[in-house]
Amino acid sequence: MSFLIIAQPTANRSKALSRINPPYVWRVNPPYVWRISFLLVLLLLIILGGCKARQLTRVTAQMDAEPQFWVRVLLLEDVTECALKTGSSFSIIHPQTQILEGYFGQIDEPIKATISAGRIAIAGRQLKSKEVIIVPDAPYIFNLNGDDYRGKLKLIVNSSGDSFDVVNLVPLEPYLEGVVGAEMPDYWEPAALGAQAIAARTYCLYYKKQFGRNRNWDVRKTQANQVYLGVSAESAQIWKAVNKTYGKVLVGKDSNGSEDIFPAYYSSTCGGHTENSKNVFGDSFEALVGVPCPYCQDVARPNSFFWPMVQFDKSYVTTKLLQKYPKLKQLGQITNITVAKQSEYEEFSRSTKIKLSGSSGKSDFLRAEDFRLTIDPTGQKLKSTIFQIINMGDKWAFSLGRGWGHGVGMCQCGAQGMAREGKNAKQILFYYYPGSKIVSVY
Secondary structure, three states: OOEEEEEOOOHHHHHHHOOOOOOEEEEEOHHHHHHHHHHHHHHHHHHHHHOOOOOOOOOOOOOOOOHHHEEEEEEEEEEOEEEEEEOOOEEEEOOOOOOEEEEEOOEEEEEEEEEEOOEEEEOOEEOOOOEEEEEEOOOOEEEEOOEEEEOEEEEEEOOOOOOEEEEEEEEHHHHHHHHHHHHOOOOOOHHHHHHHHHHHHHHHHHHHHHHHHHOOOOEEOOOOOOOOOHHHHOOHHHHHHHHHOOOEEEEEEEOOOOEEEOOOOEEOEOOOEOEOHHHHOOOOEOOOOOOEOOOOOOOOOHHHHEEOOEEEEHHHHHHHHHHHOHHHHHHOOEEEEEEEEEEEOOOOEEEEEEEEEEOOOOEEEEEHHHHHHHHOOOOOOOOOOOOEEEEEOOEEEEEOEEOEOOOEOEEHHHHHHHHHOOOOHHHHHHHHOOOOEEEEOO
């Protein structure tokens, strides 16, 4: 007995095969059937395995950049241990003296960095200094707790001596490659990605200049500043966007009329109109005034542009507010929450100041954005300050929500909407940051 395997010719080959006696017929003995099946399965696994995303190992650029163009990103804070791995050998040096304190070859399995007697210990080896810098060899990439980052790693023992901070020292352009792809999908229009790169570069340098002097880091890796995911956020499209805008930043006038770099804020979805920065963050820059935005609604997800009612227990709201703002303890239990100030637009209003009344009979005020992020630090439920407040007995409800984020500066979904209409990065930026200019820092 034998099996017949019949191979029918495909349509585009039917004419060429018409002169041969179709269909093809092979006679296969039973013992070989399982071998053919095995080979077919193996071939399928190889093909599927080949579709797996590859790790990006391009050598980190700008490693010889001047100090003012390195960024210190706070990755971990007040930890007692972390896991390290590198695809190359690495050195451990003292940050001030540059004296070599240790050297490791390539680490294929993670090793631990811990705190021991007020000093950093790596793989059980205690180091002399309270601050050390880990410098990997090319391609200058290290792995921290499973995530890859470019540049160097700084470990700093805190004043208590029982924990340490972990800071990524990374040149500005590679840093941006880890930001742009985290803040925007890499399949968005090149003009939107380019605008995002310039805004993120501007924001970073402003924060480094304004706040980095008196602390060991310039920006956090979270949305508290701008999201930074390291190598995992990179792609060819992101590299292109960053390289095409290399060194370009925005400048504008401050409240004194001086022209300089400014905090180029941006948020996901403004909801139809961006907000004046003075009403949200208290600072005043000519380029950070509100502008109409008819571009974001067709780009944003439906539950981001219009978000559903959310509710919070009144006891939870009181607890969160008093924990964050001890001055509010004079209010007692918070008995009433009302909008004290808002920006009025054609179709909606954005709360900018909230009045809190308490059981003690006293009242106080908070900026609406501070109130929002105190009640919901993730920003995933109470997505913006465009809402109406409803007293629902033992709960506070927020209805008619619209937009996602603080609404200041560039609307990211709006930038994509403008790019779809053919606007370039410069036109997008000048629209959302009116009166600004683009200059090169190197």
